[in-house]
Amino acid sequence: MTISSELIRQLAEFDAATLYEAAGQRGMVDPAIKPMWHGAKVCGAAVTVSFPPRDNLMLHHAVAVAEPGSVLVATAERYQYAGAWGEVLSVAAQSRGIAGLVIDGAVRDIEAITGLRFPVFARGLAIGACKKEQIGTLHQPIDVGGVTVCSGDIVVGTADGVVILDSRSIEQILREAIARREREAGIFRQLRAGKTTIEILNLPRWNRPAGTA
Numbered sequence: 062m063t064i065s066s067e068l069i070r071q072l073a074e075f076d077a078a079t080l081y082e083a084a085g086q087r088g089m090v091d092p093a094i095k096p097m098w099h100g101a102k103v104c105g106a107a108v109t110v111s112f113p114p115r116d117n118l119m120l121h122h123a124v125a126v127a128e129p130g131s132v133l134v135a136t137a138e139r140y141q142y143a144g145a146w147g148e149v150l151s152v153a154a155q156s157r158g159i160a161g162l163v164i165d166g167a168v169r170d171i172e173a174i175t176g177l178r179f180p181v182f183a184r185g186l187a188i189g190a191c192k193k194e195q196i197g198t199l200h201q202p203i204d205v206g207g208v209t210v211c212s213g214d215i216v217v218g219t220a221d222g223v224v225i226l227d228s229r230s231i232e233q234i235l236r237e238a239i240a241r242r243e244r245e246a247g248i249f250r251q252l253r254a255g256k257t258t259i260e261i262l263n264l265p266r267w268n269r270p271a272g273t274a
Contacts, residue, residue: 064106064215064228066130068235073104075238077217077224083237084230090223091206094163094184097171103161103180103218105132106228107210112197114140114166115189119197120150126199129158132216134225136203137166143189144169151179163216163223165205182218 072080081089096102108127112119114137123133133154137145146162147170154162161180167187168174174181184206200212208225210216215226226234251261258264 064213064231068231069104069106069130069215071235072215072217072226072231072238073102075217075242076219076221078219078221079238079241080217080226080234081224083234083241084224084226088208088225088227090163090208090225091165091184092222094165094182094206094223096218096220097168097181097183097186098175098178100220101161101180101182101218102220103132103163103182103216105130105160105216107132107134107212107214107216107225108199109201109203109210109212110135110197110199111201111203112137112145113195114138115143115191116193116195116197117145117150117191118193118195119199120145121153121193123199124150124153124157124159127154127157127159130160132160132218133162133164134203134205134210134214134216135162135164135166136205137164139165139184141167141185142187143167143191144187145191146181146183148173148177151177151181155179161218163205163218180218182223 108131110123146168163182167185168183
């Protein structure tokens, strides 16, 4: 399913936590996979890629074939002792209009990547080097942070983390996210008017035990 650029733009207005809730609390990537620089945000259709630890050949192939606006979603089998992505690949990806990277593995050259403002979400940083020899997979389902990701799924990464959204349900998810935003706006108005969250959300009451101060 092809997702329109307008739909991507609307989804990008929301944080990952809101979209996770709107998706029925599905698609949360392991919180250990985090933005690698403050303010990094990404939203787009996934291009999935997998490769063995310490060999990033397939990332180079993924950059070569990915469409503008897409997000590379990669697994290095959670290996954290080699930086599979760095400044060279960031410049290459940015030049081709790729929106960002989510990787279940490590990256390096983070100061340069921060300067480029290229969005990267990763499990960690490592100065170890990679070879470029072994063939992995492109456009095949992969596990990233405990979530199965297919090419075409929608990836949203914000300061809170990363969520993977099923493209087949994306319009419904967007509608629920908009409704949630409107509900929260109403809650904020009531809070500023002096109500408590206990009252607004009708939370279970707590009665002070008898005889306590």
